[in-house]
Amino acid sequence: MLIRKQGNPLYKQIADLLEQEIHQFYKAEDSLPPEQELADRFSVNRHTLRKGIDQLVTKGLVERVHGRGVFVLSGPLDYSIGKASRFSANLVALGKGSDCRLLRKVEIKAQGNIAKSLELELGAPVIWLETLRSVEEKPLCVISHYLPKQRLGENPIEYQGGSLHAYLKGLGIKPIRKMSTVTAVLPMDDDATLLVMSSYQPILRVKTLNRDEVTGLPIEYALARFRADRTQLSINID
Amino acid sequence: MLIRKQGNPLYKQIADLLEQEIHQFYKAEDSLPPEQELADRFSVNRHTLRKGIDQLVTKGLVERVHGRGVFVLSGPLDYSIGKASRFSANLVALGKGSDCRLLRKVEIKAQGNIAKSLELELGAPVIWLETLRSVEEKPLCVISHYLPKQRLGENPIEYQGGSLHAYLKGLGIKPIRKMSTVTAVLPMDDDATLLVMSSYQPILRVKTLNRDEVTGLPIEYALARFRADRTQLSINID
DNA sequence: AAGTGGTCTAGACCACAGC
DNA sequence: CTGTGGTCTAGACCACTTA
Incomplete structure (x- = not known):
């Protein structure tokens, strides 16, 4: 049935066969036969079947x-851009999501990229916030925020959710976005889970540095991960 | 050195270690030691190392x-989006050699999004160019350009490759980027083939509208698909 | 021919889910 | 407990590149 041939390895033939069968005989939620059973059926090792x-x-x-x-x-899934534009996230409006849940709040020591971007000494205290923003009850993006503790004044961080930028404003800080970079990757496991998406759909990764309008010092380094199928970044140039 | 532990399989530890080392000691184009050698070093089976x-x-x-x-x-590559940025200029600025191949040149009738974006009547003639841009011999992005024929003057389109914007300039047209939207998707088959990438790696899709500086009329509607693993868009906000 | 990655087998044990 | 997928080892041979 299966033939070893160059350029068409067994595991690929198996994948093709199974794909056909899935389309013909299976529906969503169905489970395939156990790996060992399938391996026996194709007369291959379980490892090959697994591959x-x-x-x-x-x-x-x-x-x-x-x-x-x-x-x-x-x-x-439908990756059409028209569908995406309904949920369009404006880059400028970033950080003003309708619903924002705080997932984590820890103090860490500055290192690597974070120290560099925030222009901090290695080991300086940094507040790390992890937030999940949803639109219309559907998770849209996860953001890791890194705030230099020393530049937040004497106030302990009591942020509990909602608009982070509004909270910072309350501390007398007005963050101004200075630069963003955008790229696309497949999500890490944790992010895929939080965003309730499959690990095979791309996410948009937006890295941002915000500076305080007054002092000009970096006040927030943020790494946002958007579900790409619900996001379209608009960039307007004047 | 490596410890078997639940939730942190050896192959993952190896991946993390190697990633660190690559960032520290390797540069692009360097080759890793042979698989068997690495496997011996980590005292694991070659299969585990491979994973x-x-x-x-x-x-x-x-x-x-x-x-x-x-x-x-x-x-x-850091690709910057700004007012006057053009593909060639971007890469020249990075000191990279680039190459632009013309894949297709057809005249079509304006419809749907294209007509709307270019502010044309339905059915108006549009020149559709498909270009493939490579950097250092490696394909980076495919772009579909749509140009309103009537706004190009009497000149037939004789563009054959190279910088498109330089060519337009020769026609007395100076395109200015007005708007871009960015999203991420998995590539269509054709694009994946052209970009020599897997169909499961994301691409960045950048939609752009350029207007002629003189008349202010739309002069180019472009839909670019970048290999996300080789692209990072920089957005500078003034 | 030697060195590299690519595929496959055989067998073992572990971790998680559900009865 | 049993059945499922997850990880790892050991060894073999094939296919491609380079010299």
Whole structure:
């Protein structure tokens, strides 16, 4: 049935076969037969079978659940830009999300990129906030904020959610966005979970540095991860 | 050195270690030591080592070349979006050699988004150019350009490659970028092929509208698809 | 021919889910 | 407990590149 051939390895043939069968005979939520059973059926080692399934996982066709099985995912997603524009996030309006939940608040020591971007000494105290912003009840982006503790005045950080920039304003700080860089990647596991998305859809990664309008010193370094299918960054140039 | 622990498999630890080392000691184009050598060094099986490298490949950090080795990829190019920025200028500024190949040149009738963006009547003639731009011999992005024929003067479009904006300038047109939107998607098959990338790595989609500086009329509507692993868009806000 | 990555097998044990 | 996927080892051979 399966033939070893150059350029068409067994695991690929298996992936193709399974993909066909999935489209023909399976529906979303169905589980595939156990790996060992499939391996026996194709007369290959379980490792080879697994590699075949890996292809389908990467493709976003199926999903592995430890201890339970391999499950067929619902059909391909629509990546049309028209759909995305409904949820368009304006770059300038960033940080003004309608709902903002605080996931984490810790004090860490500045190091690497964070120290460099914030223009801090290594080891200087930094407040690390992790926020999740949703629009219309649907999670849109996760943002890691890094704030230099020493530049926040004597006030302890009591931010609990809502607009972070509004909170900072209350401390007499007015953050001004100076630079952003944008790139696209596939999400880390944690982010995929928070954003309730599959690991095979891209996310937009926006890195931003905000400076205090008064002192001109860096006041916030932020790394935002947007669900790309719900986001379109608009950049207007005057 | 490496410790077996739940939730932190060896291959992941290896990936993390290698990533660190790559950032510290390697530069683009460098090759990693052979797989067997690395496996010995970490005292793991070559399969386990390979799975670690797989992580880095997925991450876009390194690239495998059969029979030659594993090579470190160059970091993303920083592509800046600003008023006058053009592709060629961007890369020249980075000191990189670039190349622009014309893939297609057709005349079509304006419709839908194109007509709307270019502020044309439905059915008005539009020149559709498809270009592939490479940097250092490696494909970076595919761009679809839509030019309103009637605004190009009497000149037939004789553009054959190279800088498109330089060519337009020769026609007495100076395009100014007015708006861009950015989003991330998985590539269409054709684009993935042209960009020599996997269909599961995201691309950055940048939609741009350029207006003629003199008349203020839309002169170019462009839809660019960048390999996200080689691109970082910089947005500077004044 | 030698060196590199690519594929496959065989067998083992672990971790998680559900009965 | 049993059944599932997850990780790791050991060894083999193939395919591609370079010299």
